[in-house]
Amino acid sequence: MLEIGSVKKSYGDGAARVPVLRGVSLELGAGQTLALTGESGSGKSTLLHIAAGLEAPDSGAVRVLGQDLTAMDDSARATFRRTEIALVFQQFNLIPSLSVAANISFQAALSGRVDQPYIDRLVQALGLADHMKKYPEALSGGQQQRVAIARALAAKPKLMLADEPTGNLDEQTADAVLDQMLELVSLSDASLLVVTHSPKIAARMGRTLHLAGGQVV
């Protein structure tokens, strides 16, 4: 499903060049789950962005569903991302001028496969039913985070990448969120990669990888 082979990435130029990833490899099969841990600034978000094709690695290979993301042009990569991948950003990245409801169905609508009953169930399960008509600016941090998660789940991706999806949530809500993600994995044989600082969350994943010094240890 997801294969990352000796990916290298650094930021900045010349003397200010900072290597973030120094040859990271990992593999994630269909129906598998993986927790990625590592201290702040270790490059977790960077790796996630590369896996989603949002950023290009300096070198190395990124294959999703057997396709090489780095070899595609912008348009093909976008189409692939729209239909196969969903990403929960650390910063949520909701669209401020769209209502919560429109935000949740946005990615599903982009690829033309809105499953309204499923979305309704998601909204109930994530406790967002009372906020559907609001705009993102009127939500708390945790509520915004759940909207971002609902948006990703509603797209029913083959590969779900979540960047600290429970960072702003209490334990109970975090469990509900995780339940939904795992349900998606088991129902549609999707793969799930979660970046987290929480050992409890990591424990519910199939495997855990730790990122340090730009490498998986």
Added chain:
Amino acid sequence: MIRTCLVALLSHWRRNPIQLFAYLAGLAIATGLWSGVQAINSEARASYDAAAATLGEGQFDRLIPRQGDAIAQETFVVLRRAGWLVSPVLDVTLNDVRVIGVDPVTSPTGLGGVTPPEGTSLFTTGPDTRLFANRNSARALGDLAQVIIDDTVAPGIAIGDIGAVQRLSGRNDLSTLVLLPEQPLVQPDLASIAPDLRLQPSQQVADVAQLTDSFHLNLTAFGLLSFAVGLFIVHSTIGLAFEQRRGMIRTIRSLGVPLRVLVGLIVVEMLALAAIGAVIGILLGYLMAALLLPDVAATLRGLYGAQVSGTLTLRPEWWLSGFLLAMLGTAFALAGRIWQVASMPLLASARPRAWVMSGAARFSAQAIVACVLLSAAAVLVIVAEGLILAFALLGCLLIGGALALPVIAARALAWIERGATRPIWQWFWADTRQQLPGLSLALMALLLAVAANVGVSTMVSSFRLTFVGFLDQRLAPELFVQAETPQESAALDAFLTREGIEALPLRSTPTQIEGQSVRLFGVRVGSTYRVSWVFLAERPQVWDDVADGAAVIVNEQLARRGNLWVGDMVEVAPTVTLPIAAVVGDYGNPQGQVVMSEALFETLHPDSYPGQYGIRTDDVTALRQRIADEVGIAKNAMIHQAAIKAASLEVFERTFTVTAALNVLTLGVAGFAILMSLLTLADLRVPQLAPVWAMGVTRRRLGGLELLRALGLAGLVFVFAIPLGLALAWVLLTLVNVEAFGWQLPMFLFPLEYLRLGAYALGAVTLAAAWPALRLIRTPPAALLKVFANER
């Protein structure tokens, strides 16, 4: 995908209606003012074209009388017999309508483009007198004649068979003879068969379209200025909309919309909105033109004698040009932004880019461009000749000045900031300086508007001062009497001489000098002329030489067009060439004039008699009564000087109504640009204000400071606008005016007028700043707190 994406893009405008309004309004204003001005111009041009088509003026050579304005019917017959292929024309004025009689059979333009409706033949009109004219002219003619309405006939003109017109006007002679293009190879010499006639080559007929070109160029320049101000607004709104939508664009792309699709959608969205704004603008332009056209028509009539229809037609040349220009302007502003989006890495920061709040690098580039433009203006002042270069000079001056403004303002603010001691004021000045880039477009627009106002009001007021002085000089006699016949004239002269009343008899005839149509005047040199006439240039003993018949006086129009000045020789008649003793300023008429002594005029035109008398008297009413009783001249042929003066002043006032209206509009547009900039900046500024508020400055105080800031900046703009406006006035008066109107005007300064303008500008800015300030005062604390909540 496309629909979802468009909904998301458009949702931005629903959540930011003010921005949408600014975008549409900017476009509407730009398109409106531009197409309004173009509508006026094209209406006028269409009228000139119709006139040219109707009259064939300028297309054919003509035979005109050497003196007076009548050709005997016999002369025509003699010419035809001798083999000259000519067509007779009688040109008379009835009820303010120019009625032209032509011979449809021989006329090269037929009936001037008019096609008589089925079943009406011009030749069987019999004793009734049928004319063709458009609706308005027909109304003016009333039941004087039977008029067939034909809207293709030029405004102010009626056309008909020459026999009919002769009957109507009670004349039995002709005005001119049009020479047909095909003439026999052998013809007797004109001088031998019709010595009273002169051949006037086609190009030498003063072309109204050419005369008025400069006026229209003036209007166009104003239209362009307003268009530029409108595009300023569009440009800055587009910039802001893109800055604010950076996050959205990033999110949409990261959720899987290809860049190509997204860019295409943004272009479609922005251009569709622009089209809406442009259409609104065209409607506004139509309204504006319809309101202004009667005044413009009056101006053109008063200043150039050109007839322009007072009603507006929707012509593609103005609405389409306005629309296309608006779309092009938008596309241009859009292109830079699109390019930015396209070259931005997908995950680039979504925070509004730094330029909205700072941007020192941009300022230094701007300073260089400003310096180059101002230097170019300085060079053009020395070398510029011709209207186009004069306008290029204006452009360099205005744009250079506008670009220099933010740079100078930033310097001034930095300097003030150093002097501030209280922390709140230090913050205030620093914050003002930071906001400068975001406001600079609006401030530049305000500068242009105020400078244009200062410049044009200086020009108009200088003109007014000069013009009133000119009227005092020309209308020195208290009473003007019109003599209809030589007998009346002689009787009046005898009466005045008997009574020992000082009189200024005036003889005049149209003639041709230096290839121009001019009017020749014969005057009786007396103390009134010596005392009241002021010259632009003169040599000693002007009036003595003129009285001796040894020199003439010419007006400025003739002097400038013929490239003549004091001391030059001018051929006033085939045998008489005299030096110019003085050049006199002549405002309010486009024609050249030559003034000579009564005696000389009489020897040149022995048949002439004074048709007009200016009479000096202390008791106008009594004298008028006596002339009516004792000479038998009708009272309505005698005009009180004050009446003429009032009529002349009215023509003059209307002349500038259009300019004044456009001035007010530009100031309004600039105020609007400020309002829009402040409103759109307001949201971006919340994060800057929130910390200050959190540290204990009340919202009311912050609102007050915002207002103060706007006023301070407006004051700065005003101080800067005065020298720029005066430079503008100087260029208008000494360069553009000479090219456009044929006369130069002395420049006067009007400090009170400028102060009033300053007050207007400050008022406009206060109004513009009040709403954003009020909004800030009313901002709920929650909105300010959110800044901290979202700080991640």
